[in-house]
Amino acid sequence: MPEDSAVLVDGLTKRFGRVHALNGLDLEVHTGEVHGFLGPNGAGKTTALRIMLGLLHGDEGRVEVLGGHPFRDAVALHRRLAYVPGDVTLWPTLSGGEAIDLLGRLRGGLDPRRRAELVDRFDFDPAKKGSTYSKGNRQKAALIAALSSGVELLLLDEPTAGLDPLMEAVFRECILEERRAGRTILLSSHLLAEVEALCDRVTIIRDGRAVESGTLAQLRHLTRTSVTADLSSVPDSLGGLPGVHDLTVTGTRVGMEVDAEHLAAVLRVLTGAGLLGLTCQPPTLEQLFLRHYQTTAS
């Protein structure tokens, strides 16, 4: 396995009875990157993370985490990684602070200064009993335990569900700090804005299979740019150009979606047609995402 892969998943399948949760998932997380693991509910994100943690067994395929086998090497690996589950439950009779310390110690210790700092930044009350926290506060407890552990790899399963916008901003700061400190982060999410703001690379998963993977720039490259132009005259050939989709003409204003590799040629035609005004919009992840789901749904 190459030195620079923190997580390597190859052709992973997992079935629960008749449900195929994973159908040959491929995923590679490079060391030192923030990797977005994007997919709608039920896509198989949590199942994949649980297999990486050795909590579930995959049926077929290969999984390596930090160069080790997730099940056989579980204890050694878990000293080097931290996990924040999607739905955090705390012990009703333990305080949040006790849960944070316990989880940190079970992993091999946590940095008390970082813990105190995070408790403060997340505005977390560590002396309340576990049964009295809201979902967002339970999430914070798990995040504080993971972020103050100083491990190499963070596996975060939809960690911001339940956080208010203020806390989400704190979370983003923390993730960027962790990346600067050289940690690898796998961030599962169904929030496009979050992945766009934080991740170096993204893997999009649907029905237990990776449908797209790469840097945001690469993924954009695969997709269409929205182009709106004001022309002195609209050439008839426009609709027939390769790579042009969804052409709309209103007077001398044209709107279209253009495949990235044909963008240069289309712009040349537009310039030749007396270009008066031009707006180009790179696709948002949102569009990219919707396209994937629409094409396969139809």
Place this chain on the structure above:
Amino acid sequence: MNRAMTGTGVLLLLALRRDRVAAPFWVLAVVALPVGTASAIAELYPDASQRLALGMTIMSNPALRALTGPVYDAASVGGLTAWRATNVAAVLAALMSAFLVVRHTRAEEESGRAELIGAAPVGRYALPTAAVLMSLLTNLVIAVLLTAGLMGQGLPVAGSLALAGAVAGVGLVFTGVAAVAAQVTTSARAANSIAVSVLGVFFLVRAAGDAAAVDAVSWLSPVGWAQRVRAFAGERWWLVALFAVVALVLLVGADLLARRRDLGGGLLAERRGRAVAAPWLRSPLALAWRLQRGPLATWAVAFAAVGAVFGSLAASVGDLVGGNEQIAAMLARLGGADALIDNFFAAQFHLFALVIGGYAVQAALRPRAEEIAGRAEPVLAAAVPRGRWLLGHVACSLAGSALILTVVGLAAGFAHGLRVGEPVRQAVRLLGAALAQVPAVWVSAAIAVLLFGFLPRAVAAAWAFLLVFAVLDLFGQLFQLDETVRMLSPYAHVPALPGGEPAAGPFVWLFLVAALVIGAGVAGFMRRDLAAD
């Protein structure tokens, strides 16, 4: 019906649907026990003279009286059935009702499902009302089926109705107890423990009163009233009505409490905890201990009290015979008053061991509760070997049950010793007798671990095993079951101590069985998938 009750009907249907397996199982158990007893007694003791002889044995055996209460009419099949089955059936009905009410109220709120329902057009009190109605309905079904079942055995209508009324009546009272408990606590676990503790105290009060033949003490306990309905022996109908009155008072109390609190909140306020964990809280065993020490302390204190009460009663056991010459003669044959006392302790310790088996099973199933709640996941995602996590909880179960047996043995021995003037000697002697039960209790826990390792969805079967052991031990002789069948219970292999011959053989192999079964359970858990919620 006002707006706060809107949706009760829908919720009741939902409860019926969710309980379509559990409720019939409980109903069957509560009904089958008395009906089966009636049938067995009619078959095994067909003559009135045989039945009177049995009644004589009962009267001379305080251990039996502690378990089952007094017999009011030994001459009739119905009278003996009421003596043998009323208490156990009433306890089962109480447990069923309490668990049912908590399951459909506090557990719902805790899981957040109640919030979902609360957001739908459903009134504030619909959830508890539906839970109580569900319990009332189930107890009504029990009463009807039990009456019909006993009449089917050829027993008189009035007695059948009275026995059924007594059993369902205790069920009603505990419907009320659980409804109150669900209002004052914030967790289903706490609400269940309150209800079970109340039942335990009532059972103990009755058992102490009946064993010592102090009727006034037994009258303090609704569990004691059940037998005092005197089914088949001059029924006291007003007592059946008393159950309904007490239940109604409790339900009104629960309703008043419900008006004073928010959804999810409880009346017993949560205390603040520590902001930083204690230094020792750093291993899976430490976590298991932290989670289990509270319930263990409760059990230990309760059994210290139980031991003290029964220990201080034991010396009176010989006096009970009173002026009855027939019984006195039988007693002499059995070896005199000392033998009778030993017999009393041996029978009590056997009974305690079955109950403490309940603690051991519950503690051994704690990992399953942690797994389902999603609290096992973060721990096993840390650097914690699966085996160590599981064995931490198993250790609490094994050591905890041994501790409870130690406490009950010492308390009983010391209390009895004070009366006979040798506290230390009796404490040591009865400690040994109580500890003899340890391996059988551990086998119960081991079964739970095995199920957890291989059939995690079926862990409730560990309770079924314990129930079967209890039925074999408590009813095996009466039903004249085959020796090999009765020996299926691990508790049957423990020699009767004090008094009996201590033998090493059963201990060695009961320990071995427990160790092997636990080992297999751990091995199964090492391999399997962790449940995803």
